[in-house]
Amino acid sequence: MLPHNGYMPNQFDPYRDRYAHRAAGMSRSEIRELFAVLQRPEIISLAGGNTDTSIVSHRVTECVELTLSRYGSEALGYGIGEGHPVLREALTELMALEGIRAQAHQIVVTDGAQQGLELLAKIFCEPGDLILTEGPTYVGALGAFDSFQADVRTVPTDEHGVIPDALAEYLDTVAADGRRAKFLYLVPTFQNPSGTTLSAERRPEVISICRARDVLIIEDNPYAQVRFEGEPVPPLRSLTDEGIIYLGTLSKVFSPGMRVGWLVAPETIRERFVLAKEAADLCSSPFTQLVAATYLTSGHVPEDLEMTRKIYKERRDAMLDALDAYFPPGTTARAPEGGLFLWATLPKPIDTKAMRAQALEGGAAYVSGTAFYPDKRQGRQSMRLNFSYPSLADIEEGMRRLGRVAHQELEFATSLEG
């Protein structure tokens, strides 16, 4: 077990707690900065993770009116911890489009997939417990796991996702040390931040490696529906319903601001999630749940998703073109076939974390690669760039500004060497 951050049971200080070590910490100030940036109109932010909600915003009033006329006061009262049955039923149909066979009674509705991560950590993790992730990985997962003082480590990955042989070896090494991972957390499709997709060939291998070692898999799948080219790859949960907890969200399909996510858990543990959910906030908003369910069953989802894919593909292409045009030679980025993010790696000796301040001066924002590693040290050459939210013009101008700052950094470094 890790020490409890200096907490002494008999030495009372109500303000000394598990967050004390982070009160002036990096994660916090990075998030603060990011949101502060969004308030400054002169800065073009490629740092966020928002979708383009203008694609669906004109649907909302109609969905609200339908919801209130169909469900009346039920939509405005308390609901049940596992979520409204009508929404859960609609979610089974949404998942079926990806080949996932799940039943409504296996689902627990959460406030975005983020709450699923929190509940997972709460249920499974004592301080010091081992959790494995891809590296880089989703920053929100790191935040949730860290808040329960888990020991998060990354497993080896390449451009096709987790490397099965290396995963098996890693798990065996851990086991030889007398430890076992509580779970392996994966974003297998269009991973945030790297854009990487775990290849179809590797998926069954990863499943059987984890099963043979009793390691639970958490499949976080927010982006798969936002594929704009290439062949769909089946979710892990479509290959097996054993040993997997699946996390879904409507943030990319409908709207992040509705905060509607869900998890699918094996029946033996699903009840624990309901208990944890009830302790956490009694229930997700029946109002937003039913508005979301009304949208899902409205018939508009296919055309809106089609529009989303078309718009994001244009923006990704514009971002890739701008990267070629404005960033220093030696910059690399893989074109993601879907999702919201481009992961760019700049030539040495650029330090993206140090460069953020200059970038803000120069009028553009991004997230440094360091935010996506548990140690907050790796990823210094990389940056995550969002192409789903900014307009084509903002992508062009934002990338131009970032490219200029990167060139300046390189010139400055060269002048020091010279």
Add this chain to the structure above:
Amino acid sequence: MLPHNGYMPNQFDPYRDRYAHRAAGMSRSEIRELFAVLQRPEIISLAGGNTDTSIVSHRVTECVELTLSRYGSEALGYGIGEGHPVLREALTELMALEGIRAQAHQIVVTDGAQQGLELLAKIFCEPGDLILTEGPTYVGALGAFDSFQADVRTVPTDEHGVIPDALAEYLDTVAADGRRAKFLYLVPTFQNPSGTTLSAERRPEVISICRARDVLIIEDNPYAQVRFEGEPVPPLRSLTDEGIIYLGTLSKVFSPGMRVGWLVAPETIRERFVLAKEAADLCSSPFTQLVAATYLTSGHVPEDLEMTRKIYKERRDAMLDALDAYFPPGTTARAPEGGLFLWATLPKPIDTKAMRAQALEGGAAYVSGTAFYPDKRQGRQSMRLNFSYPSLADIEEGMRRLGRVAHQELEFATSLEG
């Protein structure tokens, strides 16, 4: 520290966790039963805690339209962890009506006050840490505190709330044992479930007793605006801004289904709540936050609250009349001057927990008093009855059914004695 429910770090079982001991537990089955009951139209439920949302439901579509026209895509994207500034500003004005001076930057928006309880326990409590509450106390608080394995104990109360001298003595006894409470959790006005209000005289006493002993006070204040008779009593937070964390909710003023609550914390610890909130779910729904803010600033709140008070007073009176008419002699209940609940205590040897099954057979539901005590054993003679949600006709008929079952129980007990 309490044992971790049998969890052994090196003996892996992902399904064995902090909820294992409750998987077949009482709290769970009571909540399940309660919601199952709501699905059966032949049963009149006096068990819930819903408000009469028909009072405000006709406002919702207008508020949604205004929100979307004012804020557009901002309402549908991610927000900041502490909550939307527009809502926080509106909340300071709402609190000012009760004499509370708070600033927007001291507020963290939560998913109902329930999430405030969860975050409190998460931030402050290691397993086995002492939390003090009134007895009986809010069942949701017990759920949140229990989920972090806190050791919850009740302090002495009477019809005017917590007894100051007894509180001081209790705290000193605890201190003599080398322990200190992490906080004292109070619902000082129209307490759920007892309806009790901590008297105005006692409020400064309770504050100074806690301050002298470095015990943080949590003031949970959902019901004060729903006062239908008597003089308002100032919230503790209006008497001091030191050593108090205040929890508010719009569940009673607007709608439970929006899940909009908030907390006001001293600046030194408010940052921890923002961190914990971000880990928990990134942010509360900007959509429901802005719809709620639009409602709060619409000018309709005073008339809607007036209507709410009028309707609830009629229902409370009807419930008290029905209690007199139908319940066995020896039944006692204090008429609450506001809030949503009546706390009735029945003559011995009635056991309200055992009687629930008969009551459901007889077509009516309530919550047994045992649910509101940490040990789930006290309160066997009492029941919580909700008068805010059911119609006057349902109150009359529901109470008639419950009274009949109570009479039968007494007759059966007498026949056993004879």
